[in-house]
Every structure is written in C-alpha cells, then in structure tokens.
Amino acid sequence: MDTYSVHHFGSVLKKLRIAQSLSQESLAFRCGRHPSYISLLERNLKKPSLDTIIALATALGMSASELLREVEKHPRNRWVKEYIHNLA
Numbered sequence: 001m002d003t004y005s006v007h008h009f010g011s012v013l014k015k016l017r018i019a020q021s022l023s024q025e026s027l028a029f030r031c032g033r034h035p036s037y038i039s040l041l042e043r044n045l046k047k048p049s050l051d052t053i054i055a056l057a058t059a060l061g062m063s064a065s066e067l068l069r070e071v072e073k074h075p076r077n078r079w080v081k082e083y084i085h086n087l088a
Contacts, residue, residue, distance in 0.1 A: 012071045014042045016060050030059035 017027050017038075024042070028035040032055060040046040048056065050064075057067040 009048060009071050010042045010044045013056065016067075016070065020060065027056070027059055031055040
C-alpha cells in the first residue's frame with residue numbers, strides 16, 4: 001500500500017462524519033470504537049481493518065463498498081481497487 005491510502009481514507013472519513021454533523025465521539029459510539037481511534041484514523045496515523053471499515057460504514061448509514069467507493073474517488077488511492085480485487 002502506498003502512503004496516500006491512509007491519507008485519503010482519513011480525509012473521506014472526516015468529510016462523511018462532518019456531513020452528518022457527527023462528532024468523533026458520536027461516530028465512535030455508533031461503530032463501537034474508541035474516540036481516540038477515530039482521531040487516529042482521521043489524522044492518518046492508523047489504517048483501518050476490514051472489520052473497522054464495515055463498522056464505520058454501518059455507523060455512517062452506508063455499505064462498506066459505498067465507503068470504499070468514496071475513498072476510491074481519490075486518484076492516488078490505487079490500493080482500494082487492488083484491495084477490492086483481491087477480495088474477489
């Protein structure tokens with residue numbers, strides 16, 4: 001994975017969270033994660049596992065594939081296409 005994958009995941013996560021007027025604490029509660037972990041994701045310091053992607057997507061009212069499509073829109077996130085391809 002390249003370094004852009006984390007950067008854009010965190011940016012997309014923050015954008016989606018703010019669009020729903022959720023605090024990091026609210027999102028964390030909804031997805032069963034600690035607020036500091038949400039902060040680490042948004043600040044590009046952690047990479048989410050598949051379980052976390054699914055939990056975040058559910059908490060945001062979308063499917064994991066919809067969340068990954070949002071991340072995939074960033075041209076430097078080639079890893080998402082490879083990750084999805086490897087799941088098949």
